[in-house]
Every structure is written in structure tokens, then in C-alpha cells.
Amino acid sequence: MNARIVHIASNTFREAVRDRVLYNLIAFALLLSGAAILVGQISIDIERLVVINLGLTAVSLFGVVIAIFIGIGLVSKEIEKRTLYTVLSRPVRRWEFIVGKFFGLAGTLAVNTFFMAIGVFGALLYVAHKFSAADATILVALYFIILEFLIICSLALLFSSFSTPLLSAVFAFALFVIGSFADDLRGFAALTHGVTRLLTMAAAYLVPNFSTLNVISAVAHQQPLGSQLVLHNTLYALFYSAMALSGAVLIFERRNLK
Amino acid sequence: MAAIEILGLEKTYKVGFWRKRPKRALLPLHLTVEEGEIFGFLGPNGAGKTTTLKMLMGLVFPTAGTARILGREWTDPEVKAQIGFLPEQPYFYDYLTAHELLDYYGQLSGVPARDRKHRINEVLARVGLTDIKGLQLRKFSKGMLQRVGIAQAILHDPKLVFFDEPMSGLDPLGRREVRDLMEQLKHEGKTVFFSTHILFDAEALCDRVAIIHQGELRGVGAVEELTASVQGKVEVVWQGTQVPSSIKALGAECHVTGDTVRAVLDEKQQDAAIDALRRERIRLIAITPLRTSLEAYFVEKLQRSETTASTVGTAVGTKA
Numbered sequence: 001m002n003a004r005i006v007h008i009a010s011n012t013f014r015e016a017v018r019d020r021v022l023y024n025l026i027a028f029a030l031l032l033s034g035a036a037i038l039v040g041q042i043s044i045d046i047e048r049l050v051v052i053n054l055g056l057t058a059v060s061l062f063g064v065v066i067a068i069f070i071g072i073g074l075v076s077k078e079i080e081k082r083t084l085y086t087v088l089s090r091p092v093r094r095w096e097f098i099v100g101k102f103f104g105l106a107g108t109l110a111v112n113t114f115f116m117a118i119g120v121f122g123a124l125l126y127v128a129h130k131f132s133a134a135d136a137t138i139l140v141a142l143y144f145i146i147l148e149f150l151i152i153c154s155l156a157l158l159f160s161s162f163s164t165p166l167l168s169a170v171f172a173f174a175l176f177v178i179g180s181f182a183d184d185l186r187g188f189a190a191l192t193h194g195v196t197r198l199l200t201m202a203a204a205y206l207v208p209n210f211s212t213l214n215v216i217s218a219v220a221h222q223q224p225l226g227s228q229l230v231l232h233n234t235l236y237a238l239f240y241s242a243m244a245l246s247g248a249v250l251i252f253e254r255r256n257l258k
Numbered sequence: 259m260a261a262i263e264i265l266g267l268e269k270t271y272k273v274g275f276w277r278k279r280p281k282r283a284l285l286p287l288h289l290t291v292e293e294g295e296i297f298g299f300l301g302p303n304g305a306g307k308t309t310t311l312k313m314l315m316g317l318v319f320p321t322a323g324t325a326r327i328l329g330r331e332w333t334d335p336e337v338k339a340q341i342g343f344l345p346e347q348p349y350f351y352d353y354l355t356a357h358e359l360l361d362y363y364g365q366l367s368g369v370p371a372r373d374r375k376h377r378i379n380e381v382l383a384r385v386g387l388t389d390i391k392g393l394q395l396r397k398f399s400k401g402m403l404q405r406v407g408i409a410q411a412i413l414h415d416p417k418l419v420f421f422d423e424p425m426s427g428l429d430p431l432g433r434r435e436v437r438d439l440m441e442q443l444k445h446e447g448k449t450v451f452f453s454t455h456i457l458f459d460a461e462a463l464c465d466r467v468a469i470i471h472q473g474e475l476r477g478v479g480a481v482e483e484l485t486a487s488v489q490g491k492v493e494v495v496w497q498g499t500q501v502p503s504s505i506k507a508l509g510a511e512c513h514v515t516g517d518t519v520r521a522v523l524d525e526k527q528q529d530a531a532i533d534a535l536r537r538e539r540i541r542l543i544a545i546t547p548l549r550t551s552l553e554a555y556f557v558e559k560l561q562r563s564e565t566t567a568s569t570v571g572t573a574v575g576t577k578a
Binding site: 086257 | 353354368
């Protein structure tokens with residue numbers, strides 16, 4: 001990878017660490033330990049299901065909140081504070097800045113997810129006393145959650161490249177909610193006819209399909225996940241992120257920094 | 259080779275709710291800065307100095323025109339490895355220490371890892387920042403941040419340095435140090451292009467200056483050349499709104515402000531002007547010799563433009 005992108009990404013990661021973003025792990029650890037102790041006392045035979053459901057959902061939500069709230073400020077904050085001036089007056093291309101920021105945030109989320117995953121497995125071990133072979137699918141669910149973060153990071157960056165942080169947060173969060181029901185939206189679009197069908201189909205396929213990336217329930221119920229799904233989701237998330245990131249670059253390349 | 263060639267750069271912003279009203283921030287600017295000179299870009303606040311610098315740095319896109327820096331297209335990112343830039347009132351990543359910030363900027367500018375530590379210590383010492391290891395930038399004073407800004411601009415040993423209001427936020431001693439630093443850079447063969455509205459700094463430092471006002475270049479040249487044009491002049495002020503034809507005949511430049519008239523004319527015409535005023539029974543208010551300085555030239559350029567603007571305004575008003 002281009003060295004300048006790596007430097008921008010590492011600085012973005014360092015900023016997140018210094019801004020105490022990883023402190024969310026403490027809240028996560030408290031939530032999960034509390035839940036594990038509680039579930040261990042009140043659930044009979046479904047401890048594993050509850051801990052996986054709760055743990056993975058918390059991993060996803062904590063990450064989404066971080067991705068949105070850091071992502072929306074990645075570009076706009078740099079413009080507002082004028083820290084960008086001394087970066088772009090160096091041999092740094094604007095696209096390198098956007099891509100570097102993206103990887104920096106994605107890296108922060110990956111590290112955050114890694115520590116939260118340790119927490120999930122720890123809680124699982126606490127309630128189930130041992131791991132089973134089926135628990136390996138938790139790793140697939142975590143991988144899909146990271147793919148979900150990649151899409152959200154790229155969308156937050158896209159909005160941040162032309163809008164205010166507040167509006168960017170609203171747009172990104174709205175897309176996250178709509179995207180979580182993308183399958184329903186596609187089903188609804190299939191019921192319509194004519195131009196309406198065309199428009200609703202376009203809208204349904206334009207929003208990110210987060211429902212396909214959500215396999216938490218299947219994993220909790222020990223259902224198998226096909227390799228086809230892994231490949232499909234990987235390609236989908238990479239393509240969608242690349243498109244959103246390209247949009248962010250296209251906008252940012254033309255933007256006057258006042 | 260010219261260090262900077264600005265070939266008709268201009269900038270018009272669209273303002274208003276529908277962004278339909280054009281606002282010209284910079285009229286087509288043509289300017290050449292030679293290698294190895296200290297060039298002052300002067301003008302009052304809002305004159306278009308920062309807009310010009312931002313365009314040269316690729317932060318703002320021009321409406322028209324082009325520029326060449328160190329013989330290459332100014333949009334070529336590789337040119338930026340050879341230039342340094344200090345923005346006006348710089349702000350940096352405040353969670354970093356000065357050493358970390360400079361290390362980051364060194365990485366982005368392509369300074370080899372083996373040289374970075376040495377270069378960082380050297381430039382920090384050069385701007386008078388020592389004993390700051392481990393101190394985050396959020397704890398720095400405005401003057402210290404300005405020094406960090408200067409350090410980052412010269413960190414990668416650029417051939418050409420752009421400073422936007424470099425003395426801003428500095429105490430008198432700091433200003434003196436920055437002036438010395440700019441002279442050192444010149445002696446090292448570097449070109450320094452700096453914007454300021456503090457004329458004393460420009461007069462003390464610059465080989466050449468350009469004066470910009472309301473987005474328009476009003477004058478460019480060596481300080482001595484420019485000030486020579488106002489040497490040996492006096493300003494005669496009298497009460498009234500009329501300029502006697504005998505004073506006009508002396509070649510005076512007259513500006514009517516309220517109920518006073520100010521005329522700038524050659525010193526040798528002073529007696530003739532006083533005689534003319536006596537003949538017309540006009541009340542003389544003051545006669546002031548114009549100071550031979552860049553300030554006099556600067557004020558004259560600005561006053562002239564304001565008079566022109568008010569004349570045009572009056573003419574338009576009359577026509578309407």
C-alpha cells in the first residue's frame with residue numbers, strides 16, 4: 001500500500017486511541033460480564049444462545065456507533081479545524097487522504113472488535129464452561145460485523161465529505177436502520193408494479209444490505225453458514241465500500257477548503 | 259528560473275442562498291517571484307492574500323488561470339515535496355506532541371526515516387522550541403503553535419517557503435527571530451513568499467513586494483522603487499469640496515472626503531499650491547510631508563482605489 005496512506009491511517013488510529021475511543025471497551029466489558037453472570041443464574045440450557053445473541057449484537061452496535069461518530073468528523077473536522085491545510089500542502093493527493101482516513105477508522109474498529117470478541121468468547125466460556133466446534137461460526141459472524149463496519153465507515157466518510165457532522169450522522173444512522181431492513185424493502189419492492197416497482201427496486205438495491213451481513217441469530221442457533229455466503233458478503237461489502245469511498249473521493253477532489 | 263509564476267489566477271465565489279450572486283475574491287493575478295528572493299505579499303485584511311496562497315497550495319480551486327511553481331505545473335503533487343507552507347493562524351492535531359507532529363509531516367513529505375529525528379530536533383531548535391518533549395500541542399500557547407507551524411514548513415528543507423502572516427501571534431522578540439529566520443533561509447538560497455499586513459516587517463525584509471487590495475494587484479516592485487514614486491511629495495489639506503483649477507494644473511492628485519480636500523503634489527509645487535488657495539480664499543488646514551516609506555506607498559495605493567471606487571459609485575448614482 002502507498003506509504004502516505006499508511007501514515008494517514010496510522011495517525012487516524014492514533015487519534016482515536018488518544019481521544020479515548022477504545023474506552024468503550026470498558027463499558028462493553030462491564031455489560032458483558034454483568035450479562036454473563038445474570039444469564040448464568042436465570043437461564044437454563046439457553047445460556048449460550050443468550051450470550052452469543054447479546055454479545056454479538058453489542059459488538060455490532062458499539063462498532064456502528066463508533067464508526068458513525070468518528071467517521072462523520074474525519075473530513076469535516078479536519079476542514080473546520082484547518083488541520084488539513086498542512087497535510088494537503090504536502091505531496092499528498094486528496095484521494096490518498098480519504099483512503100488513509102478510511103483505513104485508519106477501519107483499523108480502529110478492527111482492533112476494537114478484536115478485544116470485544118475476546119470478551120464474547122470469555123463470557124461464553126463462563127456460562128457454557130467449554131467451547132464447541134459450532135462456536136467457530138461466531139468468528140464468521142464477527143467477520144460479517146467487520147464487513148458491516150467497512151460499509152458504514154465509507155458511508156460516514158461520504159457524507160462527511162460534503163455535509164456537516166450533524167447531518168452526516170443523521171444520514172449515516174438512517175441508512176444503517178434502513179439497510180438493516182433491506183431484505184424487507186426488497187420484498188416490498190417485488191410486490192409493486194410499473195414505475196413504482198422500478199423506483200422501489202432501485203432504492204432497495206441502493207441502500208446497503210445489512211440484513212445479509214447479520215447472521216447473529218443463525219450463529220446463536222448453531223445453524224451452518226455456507227462458504228458461498230461468506231464469499232458473496234465479502235464481495236458485496238468490498239464493492240459497496242469501494243463505491244461509497246469513490247463517491248467521497250469524487251466530491252472531496254472538487255471541494256474548495258475555505 | 260522563476261520560483262513562482264502566477265498566470266492570471268482568479269477566484270469568484272458564488273454567494274447567497276441560491277449561490278447565484280458572484281463575489282470576486284481575486285481578479286486575474288499575474289505575478290512572478292524570482293528564485294532566492296524574499297517576496298512580500300501585502301494587503302489589508304480581506305484583500306485576497308490568503309485566497310491566493312490557498313490556490314497555490316491546491317486548497318482552493320481557481321475560477322480561471324494557472325500557475326507554475328519551480329518550473330512545474332502548480333497542481334503537480336510532486337512540486338509540494340519542494341515547498342513548505344505555514345497557514346494563517348495554524349492549528350494542528352492537538353493530541354500529538356510537536357515531535358510526533360513533525361514526524362508525521364516528515365513521513366508525508368518523504369523525509370527518510372534515518373534523517374527525521376535529526377531534522378526534527380534541528381528545526382525545533384531553529385524556531386526556539388526546546389524542552390517540549392512529551393508536551394501535547396493542546397498545551398501550547400498561540401506563539402508556540404506559530405513556531406511549530408514555521409518548523410513544519412521548513413522541516414523537509416524545501417526550496418520555496420510560503421508563510422501566511424508568519425508574525426501573527428508572536429511577541430516582538432519572536433517576530434525578530436522569525437525575521438532572522440527568513441533572512442537565513444534566503445542566505446541558504448531558498449525563496450520566501452510571505453503575506454502580511456504589517457508593513458514594517460515587509461520593509462525590513464523584502465527584496466520585492468506586491469500590494470493587493472480588494473482582490474486586485476495594485477503595485478509590484480522593489481521597496482526602493484515603489485517608495486521612490488512617493489518621494490518628495492506633500493499632502494495639502496483644505497476645507498471645501500472644490501479643487502481650484504490652478505491646483506489641478508500643478509498635477510496634484512486630489513481626493514474629496516466630506517468637506518475636506520486632500521491633494522498630494524510634488525514638494526516643489528507646495529508654494530504655488532498655497533498661493534492658489536490664498537487667491538481663492540480657501541481655508542488651509544494642513545500641509546504634511548509624506549513619509550518616504552512603504553507605508554506611504556501602501557496608503558496612497560489604497561486611498562487611490564477608494565477614491566476611484568467612490569467616484570465610480572457617484573457616477574453610477576448620478577446616472578441612475
